[in-house]
Amino acid sequence: MDAWFAVFVFTIAILLAIGGTLTLVAYIGILPASLNFGWRNGLPATSGILLLIAGYVGRQQDFNFGPYYWLAAALLAVAGPLWFAWRQRRDFAKPGKQLLIGALLLVIAVGLMYGAGPHFVERMAAGIK
Secondary structure, three states: OOHHHHHHHHHHHHHHHHHHHHHHHHHHHHHHHHHHOOHHHHHHHHHHHHHHHHHHHHHHOOOOOOHHHHHHHHHHHHHHHHHHHHHOHHHHHHHHHHHHHHHHHHHHHHHHHHHHHHHHHHHHHHHHO
16 A cells, blocks of 8 residues: 555545535534424425435335435435525525535535546455466
8 A cells, every 4th residue: 555545535534524514514403403494495405305315215115216316315405505694695505505515515525536546446356467
């Protein structure tokens, strides 16, 4: 294992940890408050999370959801709370920024893993031979 691989793994781990923490903290601040503002605000903000839960329960019952379902649910899980934070930006600007930055960090981590990961796998495979 070379030093660049260690830096690669460390970078992905830090991006996932910080992005996941920011996203979770933003959800804790936004989702209960959106339900407090009524169903017109609460349902769009929580619909992505509800779709993810329904998909998880459906997979336990052997329903086969395609990749587009999971992509739509993940995008809605971020877009719904961001929409609520934008509409109530005077009170929820900080959680909205936390959610946006956290989601961007998670996207960067996954992109880095899928973009540069095969390069490191090839280098490690060549080192084994």
